[in-house]
Amino acid sequence: MTAGRVVVVGGGPAGMMMAYQLASNGIDVTVVERHPDFNREFRGELLQGRVVEHLERAGLMKVLLERDLALPGIERRMFLGTSRPVRVPGPVERGAIVSQPGMLALLDDLCSSHPSYRIEFGTTVLDAVRENGRVVAMRTRRDGMEGSATGDLFIVCNGRNSHLRKTSGLETQQFETTADALWLRFDFSDAPQVLPKALHVQMFGKGLVVVLQPTTGNRLQIAYSEPGDLRELRKNLPELRKRDRLARAAWS
Secondary structure (H helix, E strand, C coil), X not given: CCCCCEEEECCCHHHHHHHHHHHCCCCCEEEECCCCCCCCCXXXXXXXXXXXXXXXXXXXXXXXXXXXCEEEEEEEEEEECCCEEECCCCCCCEEEEECHXXXXXXXXXXXXXXCCEEEECCCEEEEEEEECCEEEEEEEEECCEEEEEECCEEEECCCCCCCHHHHCCCCCCCXXXXXXXXXXXXXXXXXXXXXXXXXEEEECCCCCEEEEEEEXXXXXXXXEEEECCCCHHHHCHHHHHHHHHHHHHHHC
């Protein structure tokens, strides 16, 4: 029995790693990605130690380091307030900061060496096409023209809230969240030496948490989280600046 064509919806980390596993084993795979390329912003680039081990076994970590796309040996440090350390039982786990666009481009390069692989950038998947209770294609749109991506197996990797779950006949169970988070990004290209060398998790009580994470490209990402819905805070720049001072105080 020969394997049929697999269509992967979403060219993010999950989708591209899946495509690499399939293509490198001789399975026909098409990735459908709505963005025109991989150069976009990702929230968080920290990979835990176990994930780094898998990348090393696959031979990917070595290439990422050679291309200056990874910062190895990153420790996650936890604090109560700004300075009281929290000790977690067990050995210190060290992960790595990995450029998501860089890793995706690397996976695309490796996949492209296999004739069974192709990727369709700038293509939006509209919904699933079903016949006799089975998904047989994905209806797509590219450059204003509708089309379809046919296959024998479809793997949806375009986000936890993908509408394709519903159009594919799948039901999701949602759990109430007790906190929301805002992600902020700062460019430190003019002063890379002041960036933290570890990921800092600052806990201030009553559900207020600030995470400071260095990323590749000499940037700092700050995640601000507290109970409730923070959508209105995005529209209130003065209040956001006021609360951001807490994050900067945590770092200093």
